[in-house]
Amino acid sequence: MSFFKDLDLRKLGMQLLVASIITLSVSAIGMVELFGGRFVITGLFTMAQILFLGPTAFFAYRAAQEAPAGKKWLGLLKALLLGVGVGIVMFTFVWLAQNFDVRSVFINISPRLINILSFEHAGGATTLFLALVGSALAGGALALVPDKLRKALLLGASITLLVGLLSEILAERLRSLFSSQLSSAIIASKALQVIPATVLFVLVSAISYLRQSGRIGTGKIGPDLKPSQAKIVRTALISLLLLVLPMLLGSYLTEVTNNIGLFFLMGLGLNIVVGLAGLLDLGYVAFFAIGAYTMAALTSTGHLGVAGISFWVALPICVAVAALAGFILGMPVLRMRGDYLAIVTLGFGEIIRILALSDLMKPYIGGAQGILNIPKPTVGDLALIRPEQMYYVILIGVAIAMFMSTRVRDSQIGRRWMAMREDEDVAEAMGINLVNTKLLAFTIGAGFSGLAGAIFASKLGSIFPHSFNLLISINVLSLIIVGGLGSIPGTLVGAIILVGLPELLREFAEFRWLAYGVLLVTMMLSRPEGFIPSETIKRELHAGDEAAEQAG
Amino acid sequence: MRDRLRNLDWIDLFLWIVRAAIVAVILVGTVKTILNNPYTLRNWEDFIIFGIAQGSMYALIAIGYTLVYGVLQMINFAHGEFFMSGIFASTSAVAIPLARAGYLASHPIPSLLLIALCSILISISISLLTERIAYRPLRHAPRLMPLITAIGASFFWQYYFRGLFGSQVIPFPDIPQLEGTVPFLHTQVLKSHVLVIFVTLVVLVGLNFFITSTRPGKAIRAVAENKDVAALMGINVNRTISLTFATGAAMAGVAGMLYALVFHQVHFFMGFIPGIKAFTAAVLGGIGSIPGAAVGGLFLGLFESLGPSLFLQSLGIPAFNQLKDVIAFTMLVLVLIFRPQGIVGERLKEKKA
Numbered sequence: 009m010s011f012f013k014d015l016d017l018r019k020l021g022m023q024l025l026v027a028s029i030i031t032l033s034v035s036a037i038g039m040v041e042l043f044g045g046r047f048v049i050t051g052l053f054t055m056a057q058i059l060f061l062g063p064t065a066f067f068a069y070r071a072a073q074e075a076p077a078g079k080k081w082l083g084l085l086k087a088l089l090l091g092v093g094v095g096i097v098m099f100t101f102v103w104l105a106q107n108f109d110v111r112s113v114f115i116n117i118s119p120r121l122i123n124i125l126s127f128e129h130a131g132g133a134t135t136l137f138l139a140l141v142g143s144a145l146a147g148g149a150l151a152l153v154p155d156k157l158r159k160a161l162l163l164g165a166s167i168t169l170l171v172g173l174l175s176e177i178l179a180e181r182l183r184s185l186f187s188s189q190l191s192s193a194i195i196a197s198k199a200l201q202v203i204p205a206t207v208l209f210v211l212v213s214a215i216s217y218l219r220q221s222g223r224i225g226t227g228k229i230g231p232d233l234k235p236s237q238a239k240i241v242r243t244a245l246i247s248l249l250l251l252v253l254p255m256l257l258g259s260y261l262t263e264v265t266n267n268i269g270l271f272f273l274m275g276l277g278l279n280i281v282v283g284l285a286g287l288l289d290l291g292y293v294a295f296f297a298i299g300a301y302t303m304a305a306l307t308s309t310g311h312l313g314v315a316g317i318s319f320w321v322a323l324p325i326c327v328a329v330a331a332l333a334g335f336i337l338g339m340p341v342l343r344m345r346g347d348y349l350a351i352v353t354l355g356f357g358e359i360i361r362i363l364a365l366s367d368l369m370k371p372y373i374g375g376a377q378g379i380l381n382i383p384k385p386t387v388g389d390l391a392l393i394r395p396e397q398m399y400y401v402i403l404i405g406v407a408i409a410m411f412m413s414t415r416v417r418d419s420q421i422g423r424r425w426m427a428m429r430e431d432e433d434v435a436e437a438m439g440i441n442l443v444n445t446k447l448l449a450f451t452i453g454a455g456f457s458g459l460a461g462a463i464f465a466s467k468l469g470s471i472f473p474h475s476f477n478l479l480i481s482i483n484v485l486s487l488i489i490v491g492g493l494g495s496i497p498g499t500l501v502g503a504i505i506l507v508g509l510p511e512l513l514r515e516f517a518e519f520r521w522l523a524y525g526v527l528l529v530t531m532m533l534s535r536p537e538g539f540i541p542s543e544t545i546k547r548e549l550h551a552g553d554e555a556a557e558q559a560g
Numbered sequence: 561m562r563d564r565l566r567n568l569d570w571i572d573l574f575l576w577i578v579r580a581a582i583v584a585v586i587l588v589g590t591v592k593t594i595l596n597n598p599y600t601l602r603n604w605e606d607f608i609i610f611g612i613a614q615g616s617m618y619a620l621i622a623i624g625y626t627l628v629y630g631v632l633q634m635i636n637f638a639h640g641e642f643f644m645s646g647i648f649a650s651t652s653a654v655a656i657p658l659a660r661a662g663y664l665a666s667h668p669i670p671s672l673l674l675i676a677l678c679s680i681l682i683s684i685s686i687s688l689l690t691e692r693i694a695y696r697p698l699r700h701a702p703r704l705m706p707l708i709t710a711i712g713a714s715f716f717w718q719y720y721f722r723g724l725f726g727s728q729v730i731p732f733p734d735i736p737q738l739e740g741t742v743p744f745l746h747t748q749v750l751k752s753h754v755l756v757i758f759v760t761l762v763v764l765v766g767l768n769f770f771i772t773s774t775r776p777g778k779a780i781r782a783v784a785e786n787k788d789v790a791a792l793m794g795i796n797v798n799r800t801i802s803l804t805f806a807t808g809a810a811m812a813g814v815a816g817m818l819y820a821l822v823f824h825q826v827h828f829f830m831g832f833i834p835g836i837k838a839f840t841a842a843v844l845g846g847i848g849s850i851p852g853a854a855v856g857g858l859f860l861g862l863f864e865s866l867g868p869s870l871f872l873q874s875l876g877i878p879a880f881n882q883l884k885d886v887i888a889f890t891m892l893v894l895v896l897i898f899r900p901q902g903i904v905g906e907r908l909k910e911k912k913a
Contacts, residue, residue, distance in 0.1 A: 037723025113653045115726040288704055290711075339571055340578065340897045347635045347707055352896045353841060355889040358836070362889075366882045443571065482715065489708060522719035528712025529694050532705050 014076050020086055024093040027067040031094055031140075032101060034059045037522075038116035042515045044124040046176030047199035048172035055173065057126050061143040064094045068147035080152055085147025091141035098140060102126055102133040105553075156220045157262065164213030171208060174512055177261065179436045183259060227292045253397035263395040264511045266467065269402040271507045274484045275491070275499040276409045277456025282424055282485065283424060283494035283542070285449035286341070286429030288350040289479050294337070295330045295454040297476035298462025302326040303382065304471050310381035312374050319385035320467050323459070330458020331451045338450035342443055357478060365475035378472035382465050398467050406464055407458050413496060416452065425449055426494075426544060434518060479521065483507070486524045489531055492538025494545050495534060501540050575897070582894065589871025592634075599869060605747045607865050613753040613822060615861020616760035620815035621838030622662035622845070622853035623767065624808025627688065630784040630848040631804045632699070632783060637710035638690055640835020641717040642809040647816030648681030651723035651732050651797055651826045652725040654678045672817075680813035684891045687809030688802055696798070722828040729827045732820040738828050756818045764854055771809070771850060833885065837864075846902025856902070864888050 034040055043055035055392035068090045102125055104110065110117050126132020150158055171178065176198045194204045254262045274296060281289045289463070295304030306315045306322040315322075341352045363369050365376055373379060384391045384399055392398055416422050424445050427435040436442050465471050483506065491502025507528075510520045531538065537546045621643050628636040655675050656665040664671045694709040697777025738755065741748040771777040782790040783800045791797050819834070820826055841860045867887045872880040896904070 031721070037720060039723070113657070114724055116723060133779065219906075230734070282704075286704065288707060339574055341893075343813060344896060344900060346701060346901060348896050351635065351751070351836070352893050354836065355892045355896075359886050359889045359893070362883065362886050366886075368877050368883065463910070482711065485711070519719065520716050525712045525714070525716025525719065529709045529716065532701075532709045533694075533697055536705060 014079055014082055015086060015514075016074065019074070020071055020089060023067045023071050024090050027090065027094050028097040028507065030063040031098060034063070035098075035101070035121060036114050036117055037519075038121075038125055039519055041118060041121040042518060043119065046173070048169055049205045050196045050199040050201055052202060057139075058169070060098075060125065061139060064091060064140050065111065065143040065147035065150075068144035069150050072148035072151035075151075083151050084145065084148045087144045087151075088141065091144025094144065095137040095140040098125070098222050099137045100131050102136060106133075122530070127138050156217060159220065160217035161408060162212075163216045164209045167212045168200070168205055168209045169328070169544055172205065174442045175200050177512060181258060182255075185256070202265055223433050238415045252258050254399045259395055262399050264508055266395055266398055266402050267511065268503045268507045269399075269406050270467075271465055271484060271487060272500055272503040273402070273406055273409050273460040273463075274457050274480075276406075276496065277411045277453040277460075278484050279494065279496070279499050280413060280416070280425070280456070281453035282547075283488055284417060284425040284429065285446060286425075287446060287449065288347070288449070289353045289362075289453070290350050290485070291337075291353035291355070292453070292457055292484055293476050293478065293480040294353075294357045294360045295334055295457035295481060296461040296464070297360060297473075298333045298454075299330040299458030300325045300366070300465035300471050300476070301379070301461075302329045302458070303462035303465040304379035305373070307466070308379050308380065312372070312379045313381070316340075319383065323462055326362075326462035327455050327458045330461065331455035334451045334454025335447060338447050338454075342446040354478070354481075357481060361473060361476055361478075364476065376473060378470055379465075380470040381467050382471070384469070385466055398463075402463055402467075405459055409459065410496060412452075413456075417494075417496075421445070423446060482521075482524065486528055490527060490538060492541040492545065495538060495540050495542035498538050498540035498542065502538070505539075574751070578899065582890075584869050585875070586871050589873075589875045593873065598873070598911045602747060603869075604866075607752055607869060608862065609749055611862035611865030612858060613756045613848075613861070614865060615841075615858035616756050617818050617834065617857075618838045618841045619813045619854040619857025619863050620760060620763065620811045620818070621834060622842040622857045623811045623867055624852060625839050625842040626845070626847055626853040627780070627808045627851060631780065631801055632695075634695070634703075634706055635710070635839070636695075636805075636808075637707060637835075638694075638714040638717065639772070639812065640831035640833075640836070641714050641807065642687045642690075642831075643812035643816050643819075643834060643838075644831030645686045645717055645721055646672070646679035646681075646809075646813035647820050648721055648725060648730075648826045648828060648830070649682045650675050650678035651730055651820060655733055655820075656730070664733055665736060668735050670733075672735070676814065676817040678819050680810050683809040683813035684806045685803045690717075691802055691805045696801075700713070718828055718831070725828070727828060729825050732824050732826060734824065736819075738821065752821045756822060759814065759818060763811065767807070767811065767850070773799065776800070776803055789837075836892065837888045840888060840895065843892070843895050844902055849902070852902055860888060860891065863891065 011194060040056045040059050043059055046055040047053070048055055050060070068087035071086040071090055075083035075410055105117050105122050123132075125136055125384070127135045129135070150161075153161070175195045176202040179191045179195040179198070182194065194201060200208070253265065257265060274292070277295075278289065278292050280289050303322055303326045305313065306317055306325060307313065307319060309316060313468075337353075337356055341349060341356075344352065364373060367375060367428055369375070382400075384393050386392065390397075392401060424435070424440050427438065427440060428442060432442060468475075487502035488499050489502070490506060491498030491500070506524070510517050516523070621639065624639045624642065626637060628634060628639070654714055655664065655671075658671050658675070690713045694713045695706055698706045698709060738751050741750055742754060743749075744754075769777075771780065779790070779795045779800045780803060782793065782795055783797055783804075786796050790800070815834075816826075819830070837860060838857065841856035842853045843856070844859060845854070845856025847853075864884055864887055868880045868884055872887075877883065
């Protein structure tokens with residue numbers, strides 16, 4: 009009976025169930041169909057195929073990995089069983105969809121979906137079955153490969169996938185920076201050509217493998233420098249790169265970068281409130297809205313403009329108004345416990361949104377029609393109309409905010425916030441005035457958000473209440489959690505992943521919020537400290553692990 | 561120390577001013593309305609009955625918040641999605657096919673029971689899945705973490721169901737037998753409102769019996785009181801927590817059914833606003849207390865239904881009905897600031913919080 013014990017059928021059944029549910033779900037909610045036309049490698053395979061074959065391969069890999077040592081072949085058997093299981097489920101699914109009218113209930117199970125699932129040919133359900141078994145076996149085989157090689161292969165595959173997905177934009181850049189021959193040699197019809205893809209995959213995998221074995225790349229590049237000098241060189245290089253970035257990126261990518269910059273700015277503010285001070289604020293968008301509306305009211309040349317002053321004069325006023333709003337809203341709410349605070353701030357955000365939409369405030373802020381004719385910032389006689397010009401405004405804002413938040417974090421105030429985040433009672437006993445300290449975090453965070461809002465209003469030229477919904481707050485919250493609570497570089501990475509990627513992969517925008525939900529849950533479960541964790545939070549979250557290790 | 565006192569003083573002062581301002585708005589508005597009297601008695605009765613019907617739904621949803629809070633001291637942010645998922649899925653997958661087949665019109669009672677059963681079962685499965693995947697692994701983590709997974713789960717379910725059944729508003733099929741009014745005292749009441757109030761009463765009585773007199777109900781109360789001692793007494797804590805979620809979700813499933821009967825439409829985003837309002841109701845009644853949730857729900861429903869006409873209209877606010885949600889959210893903010901222990905409920909014990 010030890011054969012069945014080693015096979016661990018109960019767990020395998022669970023994995024089979026989960027893999028089937030995921031595969032069915034990505035098909036039934038329309039993800040597969042949406043990515044059906046998106047080739048990663050021209051003529052070879054699409055993103056859709058990765059979506060419906062990937063989960064099986066992943067769970068087959070997991071199942072195979074759990075096979076007992078010394079009986080590694082059992083892993084392949086488990087993978088095979090899993091592949092056959094998912095294969096039967098999906099075969100039935102395709103058969104049902106072909107023979108019954110399921111579309112009147114599940115609107116996304118369309119003939120197009122079935123075509124994609126059956127690899128675009130009649131009788132493709134069998135092909136689907138074989139493909140699922142094949143990918144399960146591939147996943148199982150991956151578990152048999154040595155660790156280093158596996159890491160290298162996975163890295164190579166993911167980089168190739170990413171480049172393949174972004175190839176449309178890449179092609180455009182290659183055309184304008186180099187030549188159209190080069191561009192079409194590498195990328196054809198929005199996907200990587202076979203040969204460049206193979207080269208890229210082999211190159212990345214080989215470099216990664218060799219680096220892991222310590223054969224190349226661990227040594228220093230360039231002349232020996234003292235740490236302080238190295239830092240200066242690095243800062244100079246990064247600043248130079250940031251200054252010429254719009255020229256390298258072109259209009260469209262600069263616009264994306266601008267959005268990343270604005271969300272990064274908001275993220276820095278929320279990072280102070282949530283990451284450092286530990287106050288979960290779900291109404292953060294309110295301050296963004298206040299900043300934007302203040303800018304609009306102060307500078308607009310339309311009939312709702314009240315002052316008609318210039319962008320640069322209005323900017324500090326917007327920040328001050330947003331910070332003041334943070335102070336006033338913060339006063340009553342900051343005495344309550346963490347989870348109540350989240351709900352109250354959510355309530356505040358909604359109140360402000362509904363008020364902005366209502367007829368009550370319409371004479372002042374335009375109701376659903378919003379405020380129009382907000383002028384762009386000007387430098388001398390030059391109006392900063394193009395995204396490449398707005399980029400520098402945002403860059404300055406981000407630089408100021410980054411400088412401030414680094415300084416504040418490392419100051420005595422920052423330490424007070426972190427002490428408060430860890431334990432309010434102890435912090436209070438240490439002589440920290442909780443209400444003042446919280447108010448300060450709330451006010452500074454609101455100010456950052458107001459700055460982002462003011463730039464946003466001027467960048468768009470007109471603002472509407474619909475731009476300021478709860479989803480913005482959730483987006484900012486997600487990006488600081490994905491990047492790492494309390495970590496400034498983490499916030500930047502989070503903004504690039506959560507704001508940049510959805511804009512580049514336009515199909516993905518449809519499922520953005522679904523993906524955020526999954527991301528929030530999986531991050532909390534598997535990597536609560538984020539991708540680029542701040543040192544303190546990492547230590548705190550893994551304190552238990554170390555203690556357990558020491559205890560043996 | 562003196563510094564600190566002075567500090568607290570001016571914040572208290574600020575809070576008092578806020579309180580006074582709100583009381584003034586309500587008083588001035590109400591007095592003006594009474595003096596002008598723009599509505600007939602009949603109008604007011606309609607407002608009250610609609611308020612009770614709406615409040616019944618809030619009460620049912622609020623019970624889910626209060627049960628979970630009582631057991632885990634956690635705000636189940638995804639509870640609104642449990643409410644949405646049940647009725648949204650069973651409208652698309654059960655009610656509409658039944659109506660198309662003509663069975664709904666010819667046999668309304670078995671069809672409605674079937675739809676309600678599906679709604680309840682789907683809500684329960686979604687709640688159990690969410691608890692197992694997003695909450696259970698984080699039971700001993702810092703408070704912030706399960707709250708974040710709850711937000712994630714909430715968004716996930718919204719957009720998952722949007723993907724399955726579409727983003728448009730789906731009309732709930734009309735049931736001819738439920739249209740029209742019945743006489744009550746000297747006025748006419750919509751049949752659907754009568755059904756809502758009746759079903760809520762039955763469900764609440766059933767729930768009360770379940771919680772107070774059955775073994776699983778007693779287990780829920782024991783776990784709410786003290787998990788460790790309950791475990792020592794031989795209660796399976798994990799299973800009891802799942803049961804708590806399932807009970808709350810079943811109430812949300814019923815509420816979803818009633819919502820569809822009153823408002824005749826469902827939507828993937830329909831769980832968000834009722835969810836927050838029901839949470840307000842739970843806090844109003846003192847979170848953790850089941851009778852409190854019922855009373856809080858009724859109170860909120862009435863306040864929201866009467867409020868705009870009672871004290872907003874006479875203040876000369878244009879399109880005052882747009883501010884209905886503002887009333888509920890303001891109430892939420894005020895209750896959490898001034899009386900977090902609720903208006904009628906018990907004071908939360910310090911050790912629990």
